[in-house]
Amino acid sequence: MRTPTAGVGATAVVVAAARAAENRRPDRLFHDPLAERFLAEACKQSTLEAVEVVRHPMEHYFAIRTRFFDDSLRRARAQGCRQVAVLGAGLDTRAFRLDWPPGTRVFEADLPEVFAFKEPVIEAAGAEPTCDRIVVATDLAADWEAALLRAGLDPGLPTAWLIEGVLCYLPDKADDGVLAGVTRLSAPGSRMAGEHVSHRVFTDPVARPMLDALESVGAPWLSGVEDIGAWLGASGWHSETVDLTDPAVHHGRITPVDRRRIAAGPTRGWIFQAWN
Ligand SMILES: C[S@@+](CC[C@H](N)C(=O)[O-])C[C@H]1O[C@@H](n2cnc3c(N)ncnc32)[C@H](O)[C@@H]1O
Structure with a gap:
């Protein structure tokens, strides 16, 4: 088992x-004990300095984002x-943390090196999925x-897609390829929740330190779109984006100063939900 400390897997x-930091808070927005196990294993193998440079400024954002997508999947579950x-999927643990009704199948897709690290940690923790994972x-x-x-996804059934924190890492229009594939595989009644970045982020001086840090771990952002609603809409998806300054979304984790900065600054990216 090798920790992916460089390349996109490091992200x-x-x-x-x-998530491990959030899990330790008394007012945590979700419970993710496996995140602690992943972090402990990763720390055994590396000092993770470069990883920390990226995590520190983004920690609350990741917590807010995780909670939002948890709630989005709960809504999909409630709708059958x-x-x-x-x-x-990275080190996502929703197949373990969320309560899935019997018969629910959760597919996790990522690069082989990520699962080479993830699966042994899960096994050592003795964790059991709450679904067919x-x-x-x-x-x-x-x-x-x-x-x-091949893995058994049934394109005749409605699917809840989660595409969290990955589209920006895809090269050469592969983000368009993902959207096209998701669209092809989505029966009526499917939904998508995800995140993508704006083209503008690549020239934004405020984002530059984070982009540089990501490049330093070999995980540069490569893809962005001009307008998320138009991008999804061109493939037939109705969408809405999340307002990070909404208390129901930020749960008090973004300071008033940062909220004003977000409201005043350029759009750097979007958290979205979409329906076909
Ligand atoms: C920032 S992490 C997010 C992981 C997960 N969605 C989460 O929020 O915990 C980005 C993930 O995208 C994966 N990824 C990047 N490029 C990929 C590709 N070409 N194919 C499959 N997975 C990829 C990485 O391996 C990594 O696990």
């Missing part, structure tokens, strides 16, 4: 570290969705659709 450790696909080692810039179908 999964960044998010797990943020029993097929979930998490693309770029299916791991799909695949590259979202290549033939991931076929891999999901």
Whole structure:
């Protein structure tokens, strides 16, 4: 088992570290004990200095984002969705942390090196999924659709897609490829929750230190879109974006100063939900 301390896989450790920190708070927004296990294992193998540079300024954002997507999946569950696909799953533990009705299948797709680290930690923790969890080692810039179908994803059933923190890492229009694939595999009644970045972030001086830190761990952001609603809409998805200054979303984790900065600054990215 090797910790992905460089390359895009390292970014999964960044998010797990943020979730572990959230898990230790008395007012935590979610319970994620496995995040602690991932972090402990990663720390055994490396000092994770570069990972920390990225995590520190983003910690509250990752917590807010995680809670928002938890709630989004709970809504899909309440509406009867029993097929979930998490693309770029990283060290996501929703297959263990959320209560899934019997018969729910949760597919997790990510690069093989991420699962080479993740699976032994889960096994050592003795954690049991609350659903039928299916791991799909695949590259979202290549033939991931076929891999999901081979793994048993049923395109005749509505799917709840989760695409959290991954589209920006995909090269050469592979973000468009993911959207096209998700659209093809989505039966009526499917929904998508995810995140993408704006083209503007690449020239934004405020974002530059974080982009540099990501480049230093070999995980540069490569893709962005001009307008998320238009991007999703062109593929037939109705969408809404999240307002981080909404108390129901930020749970008091973003300071009033930062909220004003977010409201006044350029759009750097979007958390979205979409329906077909
Ligand atoms: C920032 S992490 C987010 C992980 C997870 N969604 C979460 O929020 O915990 C980005 C993830 O995208 C995955 N990823 C990046 N490029 C990928 C690709 N081409 N194919 C599959 N997964 C990829 C990385 O391996 C990493 O696990």
